[in-house]
Amino acid sequence: MAIYTAKTVEDALAKASEELGISVENLNYAVLKEEKKLFSKKVEVEVYTMPDVISYCENYIKIIVADLGFDCEVTSTIEEGIIKMTINTSHNSILIGKNGQTLQALNSLVRQASGHKFKKHYRILLDINSYKDEKYEKLIRMSTRIAHEVQSSKVNATLDPMTSDERRVVHNALSNIEHIRTESSGQGYKRQITIYYVE
Numbered sequence: 592m593a594i595y596t597a598k599t600v601e602d603a604l605a606k607a608s609e610e611l612g613i614s615v616e617n618l619n620y621a622v623l624k625e626e627k628k629l630f631s632k633k634v635e636v637e638v639y640t641m642p643d644v645i646s647y648c649e650n651y652i653k654i655i656v657a658d659l660g661f662d663c664e665v666t667s668t669i670e671e672g673i674i675k676m677t678i679n680t681s682h683n684s685i686l687i688g689k690n691g692q693t694l695q696a697l698n699s700l701v702r703q704a705s706g707h708k709f710k711k712h713y714r715i716l717l718d719i720n721s722y723k724d725e726k727y728e729k730l731i732r733m734s735t736r737i738a739h740e741v742q743s744s745k746v747n748a749t750l751d752p753m754t755s756d757e758r759r760v761v762h763n764a765l766s767n768i769e770h771i772r773t774e775s776s777g778q779g780y781k782r783q784i785t786i787y788y789v790e
Contacts, residue, residue, distance in 0.1 A: 592637055592638070592639040592643050593607065593610075593611075593637070593638055593639075594623065594635055594636065594637050594638075595607050595635070595636050595638060596633060596634070596635050596636075597633075597634060597636075598631075598632050598633065598634070599632070599634060600620075600622060600634055600636055603620075603634055603635075603636040603638075604618055604620060604636065604638070607620070607636070607638040611638070611640070613640070618638055619638070619639050619640065619641070619643075619644070619709060619711060620636050620637060620638045620639070621636070621637050621639075621709060621710040621711075622634060622635070622636055623635040623636065623637050639709060641669065641674075644674070644705060644709055644713060645667045645669075645674060645676075647704075647705060647708060647709075648667070648674065648676060648701050648704075648705050648715060649665040649667060649676065651700075651701055651704050651705075652665050652676065652678060652697070652701060652717075653665065655697065655700065656678070656680060656686070659682075659685075659686075661680045661681065661682050661685075661686075662680065662681075663678050663679060663680040664678070664679045664680075665677070665678050665679075666679075672714060673714045673715070673716055674713055674714065674715045674716070675716050675718065676701075676715065676716070676717050676718070677717075677718050677719070678717060678718070678719045679719070679720065680719075683719045683720045683722075686719055687719050687720075687722050691722060691723075691726065694717060694718075694719055694722065694723075695754055697717060698715065698716065698717045701715055701717065702715050716756055723756070726757070727757070727760045730753070730757055730760055730761055730764075731760065731761070731764045734750065734761045734764060734765060734784075734786070735764060735765065735768070737750070737786060738765050738768050738771045738786050739768075741771060741786050741787075741788050742768070742769070742770055742771060742788065744788075745788045746788070747785055747786060747787050747788060748785070748786045749783055749784070749785045749786075750783055750784045750785070750786070751783060752777065752780060752781050752782060752783045753782070753783065753784065755782075758775055758782065758783075758784055761773065761784055762775075762784070765786065770788055770789055770790070771786060771787070771788065771789070772786075772787045772789050773785070773786055773787070774787065
């Protein structure tokens with residue numbers, strides 16, 4: 592992360608672009624300070640890159656896990672604009688929690704902390720010991736079976752509430768099944784998918 596000072600935000604970003612070798616469109620930044628005087632103007636802009644965001648999130652996770660009395664390793668990748676972070680500890684099951692609730696709460700904390708720090712919403716997905724991947728596979732099998740039942744019976748079906756990433760997986764899995772449409776409804780943790788039969 593670096594701070595650039597100039598008369599305008601555009602000038603500060605141009606400086607950062609030249610120094611970092613990154614196009615202005617791909618810069619992430621936050622305006623820290625804006626001073627307006629009678630005959631002059633000055634802005635301070637903090638510019639950061641995706642590695643800065645990932646490093647911040649990894650350290651944030653390690654601090655939380657350390658507060659629980661555990662050590663952990665975190666590895667990160669970026670796939671389709673999503674920061675995927677895999678956590679590994681000797682207490683994986685504790686961090687996953689019942690039905691993945693602890694992992695989901697940790698995921699929300701990391702998203703909120705990064706959003707507050709960098710003034711931007713990032714799609715972040717935490718996983719522990721391939722828990723999420725295995726859950727996605729189960730959800731795909733279950734929702735596909737129910738979609739075929741809806742095809743046969745022409746009776747709509749509503750699934751149990753799911754997290755946003757799980758709903759996205761189900762919507763994608765059922766998007767190419769004939770005569771089937773999916774729609775999310777509800778608020779917060781009660782948001783769920785309904786599988787509709789369409790002629």
